[in-house]
Amino acid sequence: MMKSIIDILIYAHDGRGLGHVSRSVAIGLAVRRLFPHLSVLLVTGCGATAELIGEGELDWIKLPSYKTKISCGKSCGDLGPSNIDDKVLGTVRAESLSDLVDVYKPKVILADHTPQGKHKELLRAVEGSTDSKWVLGVRAVVGDVDKVWSELSADTFTSRYSDILWYGDSSVTGSSELDKLSKHFQKIPFETGYVSRFKELRNIVTDVCTHKKLAGVVSIPWSGEGTSVLLEKVAEVLGGFDISEGIWKVYMNHRDPRVCGVKKSFECHPNVYLEQLGPSFLTDLANSRSAIIYGGYNSLTDVMGAGVPSVVLLRGMKDGEQEEHAAILSKSSSAIVNVFPEDEVTVEALRNSLEKCLKTKVEPSNMVLNGAANAARYLAELAGVRDANG
Numbered sequence: 001m002m003k004s005i006i007d008i009l010i011y012a013h014d015g016r017g018l019g020h021v022s023r024s025v026a027i028g029l030a031v032r033r034l035f036p037h038l039s040v041l042l043v044t045g046c047g048a049t050a051e052l053i054g055e056g057e058l059d060w061i062k063l064p065s066y067k068t069k070i071s072c073g074k075s076c077g078d079l080g081p082s083n084i085d086d087k088v089l090g091t092v093r094a095e096s097l098s099d100l101v102d103v104y105k106p107k108v109i110l111a112d113h114t115p116q117g118k119h120k121e122l123l124r125a126v127e128g129s130t131d132s133k134w135v136l137g138v139r140a141v142v143g144d145v146d147k148v149w150s151e152l153s154a155d156t157f158t159s160r161y162s163d164i165l166w167y168g169d170s171s172v173t174g175s176s177e178l179d180k181l182s183k184h185f186q187k188i189p190f191e192t193g194y195v196s197r198f199k200e201l202r203n204i205v206t207d208v209c210t211h212k213k214l215a216g217v218v219s220i221p222w223s224g225e226g227t228s229v230l231l232e233k234v235a236e237v238l239g240g241f242d243i244s245e246g247i248w249k250v251y252m253n254h255r256d257p258r259v260c261g262v263k264k265s266f267e268c269h270p271n272v273y274l275e276q277l278g279p280s281f282l283t284d285l286a287n288s289r290s291a292i293i294y295g296g297y298n299s300l301t302d303v304m305g306a307g308v309p310s311v312v313l314l315r316g317m318k319d320g321e322q323e324e325h326a327a328i329l330s331k332s333s334s335a336i337v338n339v340f341p342e343d344e345v346t347v348e349a350l351r352n353s354l355e356k357c358l359k360t361k362v363e364p365s366n367m368v369l370n371g372a373a374n375a376a377r378y379l380a381e382l383a384g385v386r387d388a389n390g
Helices: 018-034 049-053 085-104 123-128 151-160 176-185 197-202 228-238 261-267 280-285 297-306 321-330 347-359 371-382
Strands: 008-011 041-043 059-062 065-072 073-077 108-112 133-139 161-167 216-220 246-253 270-275 291-294 309-312 336-341
Touching: 008 018, 008 085, 018 049, 018 108, 018 133, 018 297, 018 371, 041 085, 041 336, 049 059, 065 309, 085 176, 108 371, 123 151, 123 261, 133 176, 151 161, 151 176, 161 176, 161 371, 176 347, 197 280, 197 297, 197 371, 216 228, 216 261, 216 280, 216 347, 216 371, 228 246, 228 261, 228 270, 228 347, 261 270, 291 297, 297 309, 297 321, 297 336, 297 371, 309 321, 309 347, 321 336
Parallel strands: 008 041, 008 108, 041 059, 108 133, 133 161, 216 246, 216 291, 246 270, 291 309, 309 336
Antiparallel strands: 065 073
16 A cells, blocks of 8 residues: 555646636645645646635646647647647656656545546556546536547546546536536546635635725636737727726736737726736726626636626637536526627627626526535545545
8 A cells, every 4th residue: 555645636737728727726725725634736737826826825836838829719739838849748747747646646636627638648647556546527518628528538537537526516507518427437427516716715815805996807818819809899998988987907918929919009098907817816806896708617607706797708619618608607697797709799799798797786696616615525535534524
């Protein structure tokens, strides 16, 4: 029997958005909060991980980052900050992950999104690990992601994985996704509810201002083909509001060259502040009367957790996940006011939607948003904690 150095290792898929890492961070924070005696380590290539953790207590290891670019709604590999070829990087990271598992000997390993990892980088660790309990974590709506629904994915899960955590609420989405996962992986998933990093961080940062002094926030976590055109429209809309409505804060990655090119469009408006993506976004979100977000899992759970009326933009990815998920949630949460494809939304539609948001009061919802805590209890029990749900 191996002697474990850490109790729980969390692997987070990275490459484009922040949703996978954000969920993993939230769960890691929940484990540290609820079970402070347990040792937890997060491993990912996402460079924004420290900002996502914020003031929370969660240690992590940084792998060289993947980078993806979007072409015609489909993502493909690109050279990341290390300038290592995408496929070569997958091989290098696979060796690093295998070594980490071998050295730290975790009791439980939670892998996000696919059992095999991005570019199959978990396979070596999975095959070489004999005593760790492997757990797969899957978002509420997977979408048409071939790597999740592949034969390799099912075979890898069957060979070494013991459990699936489903980060959704079947009272909202229905059971079709659960049934599909059960059939593919031959295992009934454990339903955690939605994993909200906003909700988890509120347990840590208790002095968040909620007086709704800001007119709104805009979140552009990463840029794609249509981002520059969209930002021009957003600048025109926000600049058209009277300053008496309040300040608008636009959160972007200022290091992205595509974003830098449109910053001047905002700088001429005294009611608009430009902010670098970081932990202050959630504080400002809680203090806002409206928001413009993209329709990723992370952003949707943020606005639902904060109870902020929002305009949701869709990137038009081929997997269809955002479209399907936003359509489902808009029926259950009044926080989602309007939904538009990013390349079709007009200046007039954006302005009308924000005006509607500013007049909307979000009604309480029965949607389960404490998925991070529920996942943490499940993992703690697997790691040997008695009465983890007590």
